[in-house]
Amino acid sequence: xxxxxxxxxxxxxxxxxxxxxxxxxxxxxxxxxxxxxxxxxxxxxxxxxxxxxxxxxxxxxxxxxxxxxxxxxxxxxxxxxxxxxxxxxxxxxxxxxxxxxxxxxxxxxxxxxxxxxxxxxxxxxxxxxxxxxxxxxxxxxxxxxxxxxxxxxxxxxxxxxxxxxxxxxxxxxxxxxxxxxxxxxxxxxxxxxxxxxxxxxxxxxxxxxxxxxxxxxxxxxxxxxxxxxxxxxxxxxxxxxxxxxxxxxxxxxxxxxxxxxxxxxxxxxxxxxxxxxxxxxxxxxxxxxxxxxxxxxxxxxxxxxxxxxxxxxxxxxxxxxxxxxxxxxxxxxxxxxxxxxxxxxxxxxxxxxxxxxxxxxxxxxxxxxxxxxxxxxxxxxxxxxxxxxxxxxxxxxxxxxxxxxxxxxxxxxxxxxxxxxxxxxxxxxxxxxxxxxxxxxxxxxxxxxxxxxxxxxxxxxxxxxxxxxxxxxxxxxxxxxxxxxxxxxxxxxxxxxxxxxxxxxxxxxxxxxxxxxxxxxxx
Amino acid sequence: xxxxxxxxxxxxxxxxxxxxxxxxxxxxxxxxxxxxxxxxxxxxxxxxxxxxxxxxxxxxxxxxxxxxxxxxxxxxxxxxxxxxxxxxxxxxxxxxxxxxxxxxxxxxxxxxxxxxxxxxxxxxxxxxxxxxxxxxxxxxxxxxxxxxxxxxxxxxxxxxxxxxxxxxxxxxxxxxxxxxxxxxxxxxxxxxxxxxxxxxxxxxxxxxxxxxxxxxxxxxxxxxxxxxxxxxxxxxx
Numbered sequence: 130x131x132x133x134x135x136x137x138x139x140x141x142x143x144x145x146x147x148x149x150x151x152x153x154x155x156x157x158x159x160x161x162x163x164x165x166x167x168x169x170x171x172x173x174x175x176x177x178x179x180x181x182x183x184x185x186x187x188x189x190x191x192x193x194x195x196x197x198x199x200x201x202x203x204x205x206x207x208x209x210x211x212x213x214x215x216x217x218x219x220x221x222x223x224x225x226x227x228x229x230x231x232x233x234x235x236x237x238x239x240x241x242x243x244x245x246x247x248x249x250x251x252x253x254x255x256x257x258x259x260x261x262x263x264x265x266x267x268x269x270x271x272x273x274x275x276x277x278x279x280x281x282x283x284x285x286x287x288x289x290x291x292x293x294x295x296x297x298x299x300x301x302x303x304x305x306x307x308x309x310x311x312x313x314x315x316x317x318x319x320x321x322x323x324x325x326x327x328x329x330x331x332x333x334x335x336x337x338x339x340x341x342x343x344x345x346x347x348x349x350x351x352x353x354x355x356x357x358x359x360x361x362x363x364x365x366x367x368x369x370x371x372x373x374x375x376x377x378x379x380x381x382x383x384x385x386x387x388x389x390x391x392x393x394x395x396x397x398x399x400x401x402x403x404x405x406x407x408x409x410x411x412x413x414x415x416x417x418x419x420x421x422x423x424x425x426x427x428x429x430x431x432x433x434x435x436x437x438x439x440x441x442x443x444x445x446x447x448x449x450x451x452x453x454x455x456x457x458x459x460x461x462x463x464x465x466x467x468x469x470x471x472x473x474x475x476x477x478x479x480x481x482x483x484x485x486x487x488x489x490x491x492x493x494x495x496x497x498x499x500x501x502x503x504x505x506x507x508x509x510x511x512x513x514x515x516x517x518x519x520x521x522x523x524x525x526x527x528x529x530x531x532x533x534x535x536x537x538x539x540x541x542x543x544x545x546x547x548x549x550x551x552x553x554x555x556x557x558x559x560x561x562x563x564x565x566x567x568x569x570x571x572x573x574x575x576x577x578x579x580x581x582x583x584x585x586x587x588x589x590x591x592x593x594x595x596x597x598x599x600x601x602x603x604x605x606x607x608x609x610x611x612x613x614x615x616x617x618x619x620x621x622x623x624x625x626x627x628x629x630x631x632x633x634x635x636x637x638x639x640x641x642x643x644x645x646x647x648x649x650x651x652x
Numbered sequence: 653x654x655x656x657x658x659x660x661x662x663x664x665x666x667x668x669x670x671x672x673x674x675x676x677x678x679x680x681x682x683x684x685x686x687x688x689x690x691x692x693x694x695x696x697x698x699x700x701x702x703x704x705x706x707x708x709x710x711x712x713x714x715x716x717x718x719x720x721x722x723x724x725x726x727x728x729x730x731x732x733x734x735x736x737x738x739x740x741x742x743x744x745x746x747x748x749x750x751x752x753x754x755x756x757x758x759x760x761x762x763x764x765x766x767x768x769x770x771x772x773x774x775x776x777x778x779x780x781x782x783x784x785x786x787x788x789x790x791x792x793x794x795x796x797x798x799x800x801x802x803x804x805x806x807x808x809x810x811x812x813x814x815x816x817x818x819x820x821x822x823x824x825x826x827x828x829x830x831x832x833x834x835x836x837x838x839x840x841x842x843x844x845x846x847x848x849x850x851x852x853x854x855x856x857x858x859x860x861x862x863x864x865x866x867x868x869x870x871x872x873x874x875x876x877x878x879x880x881x882x883x884x885x886x887x888x889x
């Protein structure tokens with residue numbers, strides 16, 4: 130029987146867990162990483178197939194992954210099965226919890242949009258009075274953002290906007306197409322900044338924990354990893370009351386096991402980390418664990434056509450390119466319809482236009498598709514969801530997953546602030562498109578269910594006051610000095626930005642703090 | 653006997669005792685037990701049998717839609733996506749029977765959209781033209797369908813009654829047809845690469861003891877994850 134005690138136990142292998150493993154092991158700290166799922170090997174587990182060769186012709190298999198709108202028959206096996214790991218919610222307030230338990234987690238599949246939060250987010254309460262300020266500001270995190278951007282090879286331009294801070298980017302020197310130039314000109318009346326996209330290029334086509342972080346940790350010889358380890362509970366020392374390891378169950382054999390460590394770092398993803406803490410009855414002296422669940426509204430948008438590009442006249446000069454319009458509401462002036470703001474993703478594309486953009490069928494539809502081919506211009510929305518106490522998760526003691534672990538109940542709804550934001554975004558998108566001379570083909574102002582963006586954050590927010598927060602500014606539990614949560618659970622506000630860069634920077638910062646505390650024997 | 657045959661025979665006789673002796677002393681491998689272990693000899697050079705998708709070869713019967721609904725649906729499929737140019741239509745792609753199978757396997761809500769929608773369409777036809785929908789000509793059918801067509805964005809089909817059915821069915825019919833083998837074959841014949849494909853992920857170390865497998869309690873399939881055979885990537889920092 131082994132009696133090994135690791136320095137640090139890391140639960141989760143995605144961006145945040147991978148970063149913690151890299152930083153800690155490179156400082157000589159011996160880490161054990163547990164991941165709930167297997168390793169995905171694309172050469173072994175995936176192959177190109179025609180849709181007709183699949184049982185459902187590419188349709189999402191009926192009865193599976195009802196709340197994963199992103200799923201199709203091609204990728205259905207990469208997501209967490211909702212029957213195997215269920216969660217509950219009020220049917221009138223559905224939640225789309227989109228999960229990946231493969232080694233590397235959701236870092237294997239993300240959109241690569243890479244933004245820093247700004248002080249409009251870190252100091253949101255100071256700016257508009259809502260919610261809480263973070264206990265850190267951009268200047269605290271900026272050095273870590275820079276290192277993360279270098280590792281992830283983020284490409285972008287230095288636009289110099291306070292709401293979209295500059296970073297350490299690979300320069301981009303693309304030229305706006307004529308359709309983009311028309312959009313830029315038309316957007317000026319809204320004081321919108323149309324900027325180059327900021328995107329992680331990664332290495333060898335991938336920007337994931339498995340190729341950018343874990344190899345560095347493995348090279349140190351200080352990382353031990355176990356796949357298919359579903360953590361049931363964090364254990365505590367009977368004498369000190371401090372976490373000292375965890376119980377886990379082997380996903381396939383159902384064998385119960387236990388590991389020991391001096392420090393526990395949770396990186397299982399926002400809601401899984403919170404679920405594990407709740408099932409372990411740890412770290413919630415404030416009573417607010419599980420509260421302030423946030424994400425971003427996705428789904429609203431406008432699809433347009435550039436008339437001059439129709440009938441085979443699309444050229445690379447006219448069409449192509451993408452841009453980000455960072456939040457422009459409530460920056461220098463107060464907007465009366467809602468707090469905070471939204472960003473627009475703008476894309477000009479020469480490919481086909483989706484048939485659902487035409488109220489036609491048969492030969493008429495075919496003619497439309499032919500005519501409009503190459504002329505598509507898309508405007509999509511990502512808007513900040515406010516952090517509210519009532520939007521929360523809790524343990525549902527009446528339902529368990531495949532390993533008898535109590536599941537999470539999610540209770541969250543969008544409010545008028547989010548709905549008004551979506552409505553405004555679509556109205557602005559239509560107005561700008563119209564001013565640019567584009568034809569609006571379809572539009573939607575209804576957000577997808579909460580969770581759809583896969584940007585869930587909060588539920589263990591950080592703060593200086595232990596009565597109002599779960600973690601301190603180092604992502605360290607107020608209650609247990611050897612317990613850290615380094616994923617998105619620590620967020621105080623969501624912002625409009627893709628949270629990945631912030632999660633990575635926070636994990637890097639927390640891990641380096643942990644190294645210092647361990648070397649000083651404070652942990 | 654030719655001279656060379658004679659010489660070969662003499663040499664063989666001379667070698668025979670040595671060969672026999674070798675057999676006695678070389679401890680030959682025992683004959684394989686019967687049956688031969690089934691994986692014996694399988695290797696990366698083993699040819700793989702060529703198989704075809706049953707779809708497009710086998711025939712199936714509609715089992716979810718009622719006969720009347722199926723007749724209505726078949727006509728709707730033909731109207732919404734007929735054969736055009738060198739591309740097959742929904743009927744050539746077997747879309748009605750495929751969607752009967754798909755919808756019959758789907759949630760109650762989706763089943764209801766289709767069942768109610770098909771019943772409504774037939775009632776409308778009989779009310780306005782005193783004919784079943786399947787018997788309407790294209791102009792008559794268009795007068796029933798067209799008013800309910802909407803433009804819409806991904807994940808947000810119309811929720812208005814009747815418009816929901818027409819638009820959801822239209823998209824399903826198009827996807828089922830364009831993802832069929834006959835569509836792919838037509839594309840290939842026109843010189844296009846197969847357009848319906850994608851990267852398909854097989855189940856990755858499936859948990860066969862999990863939910864859904866309760867009635868067939870199979871032992872778990874345990875696979876040790878091998879250390880990566882490839883060189884760890886090293887990037888300049």
